[in-house]
Amino acid sequence: MISVRGLEKRYGSVTAVDGVSFDVEAGEVFGLVGPNGAGKTSTLKMLCGLVDPSAGTIEVNGFDAGDPEMRRALGFLPEESPLYDEMSPRSYLRFFADLYDVDRAAATERIDAALDRLDLDARDRPVGDFSKGMKRKVAIARSLVNDPDVLVYDEPASGLDPITTNTVVEFTRELADDGKTVVFSAHDLHHVESVCDRVAIMREGELAATGTLADIQAEYGRVEYRVFTDVQVADADPAGDRYATVVASMDDVEGVREAAREAGGSVVDIRTRESTLEDVFLDVAGA
Template sequence: MISVRGLEKRYGDVAAVDGVSFDVAAGEVFGLVGPNGAGKTSTLKMVCGLVEPSAGEVEVNGLPAGDPEMRRSLGFLPEESPLYDEMSPRSYLRFFADLYGVDRPTADDRIDAALDRLDLDARDRPVGDFSKGMKRKVAIARSLVNDPDVLVYDEPASGLDPLTTNTVVEFTRELADDGKTVVFSAHDLHHVESVCDRVAIMRDGEVAARGTLTEVQAEHGRVEYRVFTDVAVDGAEPAGDRYATTVDTMDEVEAVRSAARAAGGGVVDIRTRESTLEDVFLDVAGA
């Protein structure tokens, strides 16, 4: 699991991350979302021990971030992940397995299993000949050669075509189903909704909202009622042969009903719309 407490990262007078705290349970998919510059990447790099915090604490599986033993149990996928273009996926992944001290038979089994699940058949061609999506799959496989308990992915599907994106997103969920802990950042909220157990929305280096999707929507979202009447009332807009009034509470719904009756008509339909995660994101993140 991951424990983040009071995490800060300052560059001079600029606070890239300012007092961030959250926990991620074993086997959970945790999404970190927010606009560009919100502090997501800096937070993930501090979780991985790649950037020294200005303040605060991070523990991964009970070990401080940056501890050599912790790093052996973690796989990291940065947003930009250059590969060695002259190497094939198989030789490239074997190289990284060697760095982790993984024996060759075990490494080959893990490499083949990861590439099978990612639908990457070209394993002996130079990586330099690959598309961006194929390279991303190799980079994801690299994060798995040490069989880590915790995976930290920064924009794993960034810039990929829809088919490859779907493969990567489904694979992320499969990793959690296998018992791995996954933390990832993303801009596409559809991906977050489809795979995350919980999310944290960041804004200006802080966590502005956190919880399950249902909890975040309940706390920060709202419900709208679109009331259709057969006569015009104050605030209504024409909607075909009817009139529509949008209100926020059931008391206001009843007020529209009363106004329609007073005008000699009535309510003919009521439709409810709840905030989506995107609505909440736009409100909370101020995007």
């Protein structure tokens, strides 16, 4: 559904995206994560044909990203999405449906269905009276009026309250379950874990890691063992009435056990900690 090969974007002497390649399948949610300035938004804008690449190729739903026909198969939600404040959600969305030449009856059905799923009941009030979360829902509905196969969302839940955020995240997963391809960026890694099938971590314009969350954690994650003893051993720190030593393998655990035995004590507890996605992200992205 999406094929990106050797994608580059240069702004003068600055390289924002450097040799990025990935594929996204139909019905998949693909997350693009990384620190600010990593090249995420530039990549998304090139996917949508809004910015021309300096090098490389992008194919979206069988079309080159620069082909105007591609945009009929795509819905885009930018991080900042101003609306026409004097219009109601219904009139605003009908306006965009007309731009896509959507039949009026089909447009009405799609608009109502999208707003129903997003729990937005105020459909005839001016958008300017809405909260940020309500406006975001209208913008998401706008991305669906042409019934696109591919959706590109840049920080869809940015700055929203927890309830609205949960609605947007769940809705993103529902879109993929309906067979749509979704590519989105997010700073909140909980959202990424909740909804993504695969993730690409960007760092300084390059892809530092790509794969399922399980694959990335298996490759880049770590396991730590915190071993508690009732006597002081080398490299142990006081922990209440005990001593704690952090080691990286079961062989090291046995080493601590032997050291405690030689000091006249024993191991009284062992606790295991695996890297979270945030730990992996910080290590891989260098954030």
